Amino acid sequence: MTAAAEELPRVADPPPPPRRLLRRLLRPLVLFVTNLVLLSALVFFGAEVLPGNIGRLLLGRTADQRSVDVLNHELGADRPIVVRYLSFLNGLLHGDLGTSLALRQPNSQLLSAALLNSVKLAALAFVIVVPLALLGGVLAALRRDTWVDRTIIGVGVALTVLPEFVTGLILILVLSLGLKLFPVTAAAPPGSGFGTQLYYLVLPALPLVIVLFGYLAKLARTGTITALDSDYHRTAVLKGLPARVVVTRHVLRNALLPTISVLGTQAGYLIGGLVVVEILFNYRGIGSLIFMAAQNKDIPLLEVGVLTVGVAYMLLSSLSDLVAGLLDPRVRTR
Amino acid sequence: MISRLGIRRLDGVRAQVSAAEGHVIDELLAGRLGRREFLRRATVLGMSIPLAGGVLAACSGAVPGDAPAGQAAGPQQAGGALRNAVNTPTAAINPVKVADNGGLVTMGQTGEYLAYTDSSTGLRPVLAERWAPDATGRIWTFDIRQGVTFHNGAPMTAADVAATIDRLADPANGSNALSVFKGVLSKGGTVAKGNQVVFTLDRPSVNFPYLVSSQNYNAIILPASYDPSQYTKDFMGTGPFTFASYTPGVGAAFVKNPAYWDTSRQPFLDRVELKYYSDLPPQIVALQGNEVDVVSGISYASGRGLFTDPNFTALYVPSSYTRQLSMRCDQAPFTDPRVRMALALALDRPAALKGLLNDKGDLGDDSPFGPTQPATDKTVEQRAQDLAKAKQLLADAGQSAGFDATIAAPRVQEIPDLAVTLQNAAKEIGVRLAINVQAPNDYYGDATFGASPWLDSTMSLVDYGHRSVPDVIANASLRSDGVWNAAHYKSPAYDALYDDYTSQLDVAKQKEAVGKMQRLLLADSPIIVPYFLNWLGATKKGVQGVNLNPTGQLDLSRASTA
Numbered sequence: 011m012t013a014a015a016e017e018l019p020r021v022a023d024p025p026p027p028p029r030r031l032l033r034r035l036l037r038p039l040v041l042f043v044t045n046l047v048l049l050s051a052l053v054f055f056g057a058e059v060l061p062g063n064i065g066r067l068l069l070g071r072t073a074d075q076r077s078v079d080v081l082n083h084e085l086g087a088d089r090p091i092v093v094r095y096l097s098f099l100n101g102l103l104h105g106d107l108g109t110s111l112a113l114r115q116p117n118s119q120l121l122s123a124a125l126l127n128s129v130k131l132a133a134l135a136f137v138i139v140v141p142l143a144l145l146g147g148v149l150a151a152l153r154r155d156t157w158v159d160r161t162i163i164g165v166g167v168a169l170t171v172l173p174e175f176v177t178g179l180i181l182i183l184v185l186s187l188g189l190k191l192f193p194v195t196a197a198a199p200p201g202s203g204f205g206t207q208l209y210y211l212v213l214p215a216l217p218l219v220i221v222l223f224g225y226l227a228k229l230a231r232t233g234t235i236t237a238l239d240s241d242y243h244r245t246a247v248l249k250g251l252p253a254r255v256v257v258t259r260h261v262l263r264n265a266l267l268p269t270i271s272v273l274g275t276q277a278g279y280l281i282g283g284l285v286v287v288e289i290l291f292n293y294r295g296i297g298s299l300i301f302m303a304a305q306n307k308d309i310p311l312l313e314v315g316v317l318t319v320g321v322a323y324m325l326l327s328s329l330s331d332l333v334a335g336l337l338d339p340r341v342r343t344r
Numbered sequence: 345m346i347s348r349l350g351i352r353r354l355d356g357v358r359a360q361v362s363a364a365e366g367h368v369i370d371e372l373l374a375g376r377l378g379r380r381e382f383l384r385r386a387t388v389l390g391m392s393i394p395l396a397g398g399v400l401a402a403c404s405g406a407v408p409g410d411a412p413a414g415q416a417a418g419p420q421q422a423g424g425a426l427r428n429a430v431n432t433p434t435a436a437i438n439p440v441k442v443a444d445n446g447g448l449v450t451m452g453q454t455g456e457y458l459a460y461t462d463s464s465t466g467l468r469p470v471l472a473e474r475w476a477p478d479a480t481g482r483i484w485t486f487d488i489r490q491g492v493t494f495h496n497g498a499p500m501t502a503a504d505v506a507a508t509i510d511r512l513a514d515p516a517n518g519s520n521a522l523s524v525f526k527g528v529l530s531k532g533g534t535v536a537k538g539n540q541v542v543f544t545l546d547r548p549s550v551n552f553p554y555l556v557s558s559q560n561y562n563a564i565i566l567p568a569s570y571d572p573s574q575y576t577k578d579f580m581g582t583g584p585f586t587f588a589s590y591t592p593g594v595g596a597a598f599v600k601n602p603a604y605w606d607t608s609r610q611p612f613l614d615r616v617e618l619k620y621y622s623d624l625p626p627q628i629v630a631l632q633g634n635e636v637d638v639v640s641g642i643s644y645a646s647g648r649g650l651f652t653d654p655n656f657t658a659l660y661v662p663s664s665y666t667r668q669l670s671m672r673c674d675q676a677p678f679t680d681p682r683v684r685m686a687l688a689l690a691l692d693r694p695a696a697l698k699g700l701l702n703d704k705g706d707l708g709d710d711s712p713f714g715p716t717q718p719a720t721d722k723t724v725e726q727r728a729q730d731l732a733k734a735k736q737l738l739a740d741a742g743q744s745a746g747f748d749a750t751i752a753a754p755r756v757q758e759i760p761d762l763a764v765t766l767q768n769a770a771k772e773i774g775v776r777l778a779i780n781v782q783a784p785n786d787y788y789g790d791a792t793f794g795a796s797p798w799l800d801s802t803m804s805l806v807d808y809g810h811r812s813v814p815d816v817i818a819n820a821s822l823r824s825d826g827v828w829n830a831a832h833y834k835s836p837a838y839d840a841l842y843d844d845y846t847s848q849l850d851v852a853k854q855k856e857a858v859g860k861m862q863r864l865l866l867a868d869s870p871i872i873v874p875y876f877l878n879w880l881g882a883t884k885k886g887v888q889g890v891n892l893n894p895t896g897q898l899d900l901s902r903a904s905t906a
Contacts, residue, residue: 062788062789062790069520070444071788073522074523074526081518120593187632193633194632194635195630292630302434306434
């Protein structure tokens with residue numbers, strides 16, 4: 011089979027029989043649940059190897075051992091780990107996310123507030139970086155091997171290697187302390203409107219944009235170049251279609267598939283992996299919540315925090331697969 | 345020379361004071377106590393600040409004492425809100441259990457103690473008007489201030505005080521103050537009698553008032569029937585500010601208490617806002633970016649930029665906050681005191697203090713007794729670098745070729761840099777030190793022998809927070825049975841001197857015992873104490889009256905906005 015034949019749109023397969031359809035729907039669900047159970051066990055038992063115990067960590071190294079023992083008993087941290095794990099799972103199955111051992115607050119409250127904050131920041135970063143990176147990547151591909159291509163990809167990739175705390179600090183020094191354009195924190199005053207919240211989030215979103223831009227732009231460039239080199243692109247050009255139509259209808263649709271697949275996992279990172287940015291900009295997101303829980307050996311909070319991020323990863327990956335399927339019939343029929 | 349009027353005044357004072365207080369006055373007159381030390385010693389024995397001031401005035405004709413930390417430089421404006429950067433409390437704030445800086449700063453806005461440990465004048469009476477020991481120093485009687493009400497309107501009584509302190513001394517409650525009271529005050533030792541509270545101690549303790557002052561940050565006075573686990577719902581207290589709001593992990597706000605009992609210390613501020621930060625650098629940036637007005641408890645390295653910026657006022661408070669390098673006396677080659685002393689003599693302390701802290705601290709002398717603590721004998725020689733003697737000591741110990749060892753250290757502030765400084769100093773005498781820096785939680789572990797790199801390593805560095813009196817550190821880190829004795833130092837002579845020190849009510853004898861301990865530690869050298877750090881903070885220019893306390897509290901009762 012030739013390459014051209016592979017890339018030609020295929021006639022859709024006949025609809026699958028009901029049994030196959032059920033299996034197709036159930037398989038990801040089973041995988042999803044299995045992954046979550048494995049993840050929860052990994053976190054729970056893995057956290058046991060963290061040094062110290064919660065009583066000692068909360069009361070400090072100079073506390074009397076009697077005080078530490080009393081606190082561990084109050085928190086139930088002196089029970090066998092299997093008992094604690096089963097108790098946690100039982101609660102989870104009954105819709106109870108448990109209580110933070112350190113903060114003595116329902117995990118659901120702590121988590122919902124932090125998750126909302128993380129989603130806001132991730133969404134803003136995404137809204138900025140995705141169009142920018144796609145535009146940059148496509149432009150670089152269309153101007154392949156020119157200074158435009160080299161500048162976009164060169165600068166983008168160079169910025170990718172800068173850690174967020176470096177770019178974050180530079181941005182604070184220049185844009186906040188120097189030019190006084192933005193506040194130094196991401197947390198808007200209580201009761202702020204949408205516009206104010208957005209304003210406070212712009213600066214923290216920029217280090218994330220900088221980290222992701224180069225990677226996504228390079229993916230978009232590679233996909234676009236592959237599409238530009240394809241036979242269907244040549245055919246479309248030879249048919250006399252306007253360049254804009256060729257690019258938007260034939261090139262982009264195929265070029266962006268790899269990028270879209272990657273966006274799902276990157277969105278997961280943006281929600282759960284922003285500890286440094288959250289600490290730097292004093293923002294209470296889910297990343298710093300998980301970090302604090304790990305530091306305090308607050309296992310119930312750590313567990314639900316990690317599971318939430320895990321669910322977010324899985325859902326967003328599934329979403330990106332869905333979008334990829336909508337754009338590419340080959341994915342749908344696979 | 346004291347004037348005739350002064351002598352008459354002193355005679356009048358002597359008629360009002362106890363024998364122990366009389367001793368302190370004698371020490372002052374003999375020149376063995378400075379003005380500041382006199383104030384500290386006199387207040388701990390229960391002499392009121394006005395009375396102690398009268399003694400100093402009689403001696404010199406001048407108004408006594410240095411300006412308290414945080415005293416305003418000019419007229420202060422009333423009203424407004426002060427925004428403070430504070431470390432995020434790591435746990436639910438419960439006065440009985442609180443152990444972190446963020447928690448105790450937050451509690452301190454509404455809560456009050458029997459006395460407040462002031463950085464310059466010693467103990468300032470707050471909810472206790474005065475106190476006095478019996479002749480043995482084992483029974484202490486505190487007169488509880490009358491006319492004080494809790495924020496819910498209920499009167500604060502001696503019964504509330506007794507219940508609060510007894511709650512802390514009861515092991516069943518798992519109080520974080522148990523380590524402070526250990527061996528001194530047990531459950532049942534605190535009894536209310538009328539308007540007085542009588543403490544019957546397990547053993548005599550001349551420094552007992554410190555243990556129920558703000559130095560023991562768990563000892564905020566609460567109503568007798570209060571449930572401390574519900575504290576974050578109302579932040580009950582008697583202080584100058586009352587609770588307005590609290591969001592875990594985000595911040596807290598307090599407003600002026602219109603019914604505050606102390607008419608001479610009415611707050612200027614209408615509102616105090618605490619913003620929580622999980623790390624120090626964002627707090628510094630927040631001050632620079634005008635998100636907050638005050639930062640406190642910062643390290644020199646992270647706050648360096650603030651201390652030279654004219655837009656901010658730097659705050660320095662001398663303290664006994666320190667670092668300690670322990671060398672295990674039960675493990676070769678440190679079983680030989682000459683080896684330990686050689687390492688101690690290799691260190692250039694002034695250079696370390698300058699290089700690591702830009703001189704924001706005091707030199708250490710290889711004992712836990714700091715220059716801010718009243719019993720420290722300042723006539724003891726200051727250890728200085730002496731490389732020739734250090735090499736000779738190593739040769740005498742059969743280690744002229746040097747040896748290899750590892751310093752274990754936590755990743756806390758400048759401690760890793762101090763480890764490098766010690767490594768370089770050791771190199772000067774041919775000793776090869778490796779460094780093993782660990783995250784604090786890994787390093788401290790369970791904080792018990794056999795389960796803690798801090799307590800088990802051959803050489804280990806540790807940080808000790810400020811204590812107004814050295815009792816806890818001198819006991820736990822150096823006594824043979826000390827629970828933090830990382831040096832595994834076993835000295836019956838030291839143990840006996842410590843017991844002697846804690847049982848003395850007489851200042852001169854107490855100082856004599858401490859002096860002997862200091863000299864013994866210099867001779868045995870189980871630990872190296874390079875310096876004592878200043879407690880640091882900074883405010884926006886124009887902010888006045890912020891009173892930093894090296895214990896960690898942030899007293900804003902007399903603060904005002906810019």
